[in-house]
Amino acid sequence: MLRALFALAFCALAAGPAAADSWTDTLTEARGQTIYWNAWGGDEQINAYIAWVGQQVQARFGIQLNHVKLTDTAEAVARVVAEKAAGRTEGGSIDLIWLNGENFAALKSQNLLYGPFVRRLPNFGYVDVTGKPTTVVDFTIPTDGLEAPWGMAQFVFLYDTASVAEPPRSIQALLEWAKAHPGRFTYPAPPDFIGSTFLKHVLLELAADPKVLQEPADKADFAAVTAPLWHWLEAIRPNLWRKGAIFPASGPALHQLLDDGEVDFSMAFNPAEASNLIQAGHLPASVRTFILKAGTIGNTHFVAIPFNAAHKPAAMVVADFLMSPEAQAHKQDPRVWGDGTVLDLKALDPADRARFEALPQGVATLPPDQLVPVRPEPHPSWMPEIEAEWLRRFSS
Amino acid sequence: MAAALQQLAAYTGRRSAWLGWLPPLTLLVFLGPIAAGLLGTVLPAFGYLPALGGERLSLEPWHQLASAPGLGRALRATLISGFLSTVLALALTVLVFAAGHGTLALGRVKRAMTPLLAVPHLATAVGLAFLIAPSGWLARLAAPWAGWRTPPDVAVVQDSLGLALALGLILKETPFLVLMTFGALGQARADDHLRLARTLGYGPVQAWLKIVLPLVYAQIRLPVYAVLAYSLSVVDMAIVLGPTTPPPLAPLVLRWFNDSDLSMRFQAAAGACLQLVLVALAIGLWRIAESVFGWLARPWLCGGGRGGSGFLPGVAAWIGLALLFGLSLGSLLGLATWSLAGRWRFPERWPEQLSAEPWLEHAGRLLGPAWTTLVAGAISALVALALVTGCLENESRRQRPPGLGALTLLYLPLLAPQIGFLFGVQVLLVWARLDGSWLGLIWSHLLFVLPYVFLALADPYRSLDPRYARSALALGKPPWLVWTRIKLVMLLRPLLVALAVGFAVSVAQYLPTLFAGGGRFATLTTEALGLSAGGDRRVVGQLALMLAALPLLGFGIALAVPAWRFRRRRAMRAGG
Amino acid sequence: MPGLQIENLHLSVGGRVLLARFSLTVGPGEVTTVMGPSGCGKSSLLSWLCGTIEPAFRASGQIWLDGVPIAGLPPERRRLGILFQDDLLFPHLSVGENLAFALPRWIRGRRHRWARVEAALREADLAGFAGRDPATLSGGQRARVALMRTLLAEPRALLLDEPFGGLDRELRQRVRRFVFDHARWAALPTLLVTHDPADAEVAGGAVVEFPNFGAKLLPLRNSGRRPA
Secondary structure (H helix, E strand, C coil), X not given: CHHHHHHHHHHHHHHHHHHHHXXXXXXXXXXXXXXXXXXXXXXXXXXXXXXXXXXXXXXXXXXXXXXXXXXXXXXXXXXXXXXXXXXXXXXXXXXXXXXXXXXXXXXXXXXXXXXXXXXXXXXXXXXXXXXXXXXXXXXXXXXXXXXXXXXXXXXXXXXXXXXXXXXXXXXHHHHHHHHHCCCCCCCCCCCCHHHHHHHHHHHHHHCCCHHHHHCCHHHCCHHHHHHHHHHHHHHHHHHXXXXXXXXXXXXXXXXXXXXXXXCCEXXXXXXXXXXXXXXCCCCCCCEEEECCCCCEEEEEEEEECECCECCHHHXXXXXXXXXXXXXXXXXXXXXXXXXXXXXCHHHCCHHHHHHHHCCCCCCCCCCHHHCCCEECCCCCCHHHHHHHHHHHHHCC | CHHHHHHHHHHHCCCCHHHHHHHHHHHHHHHHHHHHHHHHHHHHHCCCEHXXXXXXXXXXXXXXXXXXXXXXXXXXXXXXXXXXXXXXXXHHHHHHHHHHCCCHHHHHHHHHHHHHHXXXXXXXXXXXXHHHCCCCHHHHHHHHHHXXXXXXXXXXXXXXXXXXXXXXXXXXXXXXXXXXXXXXXXXXCHHHHHHHHHHCCCCHHHHHHHHHHHHHHHHHHHHHHHHHHHHHHCCHHHHHHCCCCCCCHHHHHHHHHCCCCCCHHHHHHHXXXXXXXXXXXXXXXXXXXXXXXXHHHHHHHHCCCCCCCCHHHHHHHHHHHHHHHHHHHHHHHHHHHHHHECCCCXXXXXXXXXXXXXXXXXXXXXXXXXXXXXXXHHHHHHHHHHHHHHHHHHHHHHCCCCCCCHHHHHHHHHHCCHHHCHHHHHHHHHHCCCCCCHHHHHHHHHHHHHHHHHHHHHHHHHHCXXXXXXXXXXXXXXXXXXXXXXXXXXXXXXXXXHHHHXXXXXXXXXXXXXXXXXXXXXXXXHHHHHHHCCCCHHHHHXXXXXXXXXXXXXXXXXXXXXXXXXXXXXXXXCCC | CCCEEEEEEXXXXXXXXXXXXXXXXXXXXXXXXXXXXXXXXXXXXXXXXXXXXXXXXXXXXXXXXXXXXXCCCCHHHCCEEEEECCCCCCXXXXXXXXXXXXXXXXXXXXXXXXXXXXXXXXXXXXXXXXXXXXXXXXXXXXXXXXXXXXXXXXXXXXXXXCCCCCCCHHHXXXXXHHHHHHHHHCCCCEEEEECCHHHHHHHCCCEEXXXXXXXXXXXXXXXXXXXX
C-alpha cells in the first residue's frame, strides 16, 4: 500500500516537469498557427465572447482564431465524418468543436476525436471534477479526456412578470396554463438544442420510470417510454403559439417572441441569460427566471479536437486558455455571457477567486440555492429518435 | 497602308491564338464543375457514393425520400410559392406595360426599378419580415386602431403555404422581368406595332396585350423560366420567409445535407434530384401552358374587341406598383431603422432612441464579413469580366453570328437549381483539396457570376459599330491597341455595369459560399442568414443593410465613373 | 362638313418650331400630298393627327373629321387609318388573322368574320392567303395586305406615311394605283406624305410643300440644347 502510494508520488513528480516541458513544446508549436473553431453562432453575446478569446490568444500565444459559425453543431460532426469517409486523415478543416451530448457521443463512438489530451492541459487541474461530475461525464458518457470542459449550463424558464403573476412550475401545470391562455406558449423546433431539452424535461417528468432514460434507448421499449411525451405534446399543440403550426427556430428566436409580447415564456440553457438580455436591452426589465419544482437539467459543454485536425497544438492551447481562471471569470460575467464556470473556486489562488467573487448577480438570475435540484441528461441515444419522431408528427 | 490592310485582314479573318482558347477554356472551367456536380448528385441519389459505403446502385434513397417526414407539405409550399410568385410577377409586369407603355411615368418606373434589382434577395426578405410580421412595422402602425396590445397570433411570415415567400419573390422578380421586358421592346418593334394597333381602333391595354405581349413574350421567355426555376428552388429567402416545419424543398434538402447522420446524404441527393426534376417539369408545364393559352387566346385576339381607355387596368397597375415600391422601400427603411434602434418593443412605432451606437458596438463583427464579401465579389466579377470580354472579342474577330456559340450553355446555371449540383461541386472541391480555400470559393461564385456578366455585356458589346475598330485598324494601329484604346474605352460604361452586375451576384450567393467555403468564409449573406432566426435584430438589420448597400454602391460607381470620364463627350453620355 | 380639316396647327419640339398656323382641308375622295425633305415635320404631322406623337413634341390646333372635332380624342377613337413605309404586319398572326384583327367587333361570329377576311383577300388578289405567315409574302403582297387591314377597320380618313418608299419602281406604280383606287372608291379624304414627286403626280390632288410657313426651321432658343 505504502509502496503503491510512493510509486504514485514518484510518477507524479516525474510526470510534472515532463508534462511542463511538453506543454512548453506545445506552446511553441502553436505559435503562428491559424485554427478554425466550429461553434454554434446563433447568439451574439457568445459570438462576442469568442471574438474576445480570439484577441486574447492572438496576443498571448500568437494564435489566429477563426470562428466558423454553425447553425447546428451537427454540421461540424457531418463534416468530420465526411472527411473521414473521403480518406482525409490529416489536414482536416476543423481544429476545434464546441459540443456536448449527442454530437460528442457520435464522434467518440466512431473514434473521430483526437486525444485523450485534456489531462495535458495545465488549467484542467482547476476543474471541479468531483463537485461538478458532468465535467467528466457528458450525458452519461465518460469523456475519457477527449473533450475539455468549458462551461456549466442549467436549463431555466423565462417569464414576464408583467403578464404572468405566478408561473406554472410543473409540466402538467404548464399544460393547464396553456389551455387557459391559448397562443401564449411555444418551444423551439427540435433538433434545436433548447427545443430538444424542453422535450427531455417533459419526458423526465412524465415518464413512468425516468431511470430507463439513463440507459441506451435500444434497451428500452421506445414507444412505451415516450408515449406520455407524445400525448402531452399533442394535448398542448392546439394551445400553442400559431396553434403549433410554426415553431421558433431557436432559443434566441423564442426570446425575441417574448420581447415582442407574442408569448409569455422563453427558455435558456444559462441561468444568467435573462439578466444578460435585460442588461443588453433585448428583454423587458420585468422578465424573471424560474425552474420546475422537480428541477431542471444541468450539463457541461465542452470543446473537442477532431482526429484529423490540422493544428492540434494551437487547438489545445485555446482549449486550455478557455479553462483559465481569467477566461472563465470573464465568461461568467453576466455583462459578457454569464455562463457558469467549470472550475473549483476553492482550488484557485485568492486573486483568481476574487475575480469570480467580484462578479455582479443579475437581476433575473436565481441564486444557486434556488437552482436545485439539478437533473442529469438522459443517455444521448434517446434524442435522435425523439427528434425524428417529433419531425414525423409535427412537420407532415 | 499595306501593313494596315494586313492587320485588318488578320483582325477580322484569323483569330488571335490566345483569344481563341478562351471560349473553350471558359466552358471547361465552368461547365465542367456543373456537369461533375450534377453527376455527383445523381449518383448518390441512386445509392452510389463509395466514400460513404454506397457501392451499388439502388433505389433505396428514393424510398427513403418518399417516406421522409414533411415531404408532401414541403412540396406544396414549394409549388405554391414558386408558381404564385412567377405568375403574379409576370402579371404585374404585363399590367404595368399594358397600362403604361409610352408614358413618361414608365420611364421613371424603369429608373426606380434598377436599384431594386440590385438589392440581394436576402436583404429584401429580412426587411420584408421586419415589415409584415405580426410584430412588424405595419402591425405596429395598425395597433392603435386594431386595439392590439400584443402582436396578433397570425402566421403572416413563415406561413405553411409559402405565401409570404411568394410575396418576397414577387418584390424581387418583378423588377427583373420589367427590366428584361424593357430590353425586349426594341427588338419587338413595340412602339411601331402599338401605334398601328391604336390607329386600328384598339385601346392601349388591348393593343398591348394582343400585339406587343406575344412578340415581347417570345423575347423574355428565358428570363421567365429563370424566374420560375429560381422561385421553385430558392434557399436564402425561403429560410427567412418560408415555412419551417417543414421548409420548402430546397431548404429541406439543405437540412438533410447538413445532417450529422451521413446516411441522410443519399436521401438529400435524391431530394436534390427531385428538385431538378421538379424545375424541369415546371418549365415544361409552363411551356405547355403557353401553347394552350396561345391557342385559347386566338379567337379573342382576332375577335375585334377593342377595349376601352384602360382606366381600370391603369389604376390596378399603379396600385400594384405602389405596393411593390412601398414594400420594397419600407423593407429597406425597416432595416435601416432597426440597425440604429435602441429599445423597440411592440407596439411602439419608433425605437426609444435612434443612434449610431449599435453600429459602433457591432462594428468589429461586421467588418470581417463585409471585407470577405467585398473581396470575393470584386475578384469573381473581375475574372468573369475578363473571360467574358475575351470571349466576346474572339467572337467579334471571328465574326461568328452571336447566340450560336456554345457559350449559350453558360445560361445553364441560371435555370438549374443550385441545390441540384452544388453538393457534387463540393465533392469535386474536396477531392481537389480546394474546399475552404479562396480559390474554391471564387470558382463556385464564378459559376453564377459569369452568366450574368455575359448577359449584361453581350448586347452592348455585339452592337458596338464595328466600323470604329476597322477605321482605327486602317490607320495602322495594332489590334490589341485598337481593342484596349478604342473598343474597351467606348464600352467603358457597359463594362462597368457588367462588373457591377457580377459583383452584385457574388454578394448575394449563399449556397456556393456554404458548400465551397467549407463554413470558413463568413460573408454578409451567410452571417445575415445565420442570425435571421432570432438573432439580434440590430445586427441582422446592419448586415442586411450592408448587403443591400454594397451592390448599390457598385452600380453607383459603374454609372458615375463613365459620367465623369466622358463629362466633355456628349455622344458618350447618351443613354446606354 | 365632310372631310378632314386641320385648323391652326402649331407644332414644335425642344423649342424648335416645325409648323405654325398651319391649316389644311382634304375633301372625301381627295388625295392631298405633303412634300418636303426629311426632318421637316411632315411625319410628325401625321403622328399628331393620329394622336401618337411623342410627348417631347408640343402641338396645338384642331382636327375636324366629318365635322367632328377629334384632336382631344385618344388615337383609337379618331378613326384615322394610317399606312407606313413599313407594312408592320403583325408577325405572330397569320395573314387572315392580321385582317380579322382590324375588323370591327360588331361583325360577329367566326364564320362571318372569316368571310369578310376572305373577301378582302380576293379584292387584293390574294385569295387563299389567309393561312399564310406574313413573313413568306413578297413586298407587294405585304403592302396590299397592309392596306386591306387599314381599310377593314373602317377609317373615316386615310393617312399615308411614305407607304411606297420601300418598293421598287415597277411595284411602286402598281401598289400606288391600288391604294389610291381604294381610297377614292371608299371616298376617304387621304393625306399622303412623301418626298417623291411622282407620288404627288399620280395622286393628282393638291400639293403642300414643307417647310410651309415661309419657313426654315427656326431656332428659337439656344440651339446647343439637345432635344429631350
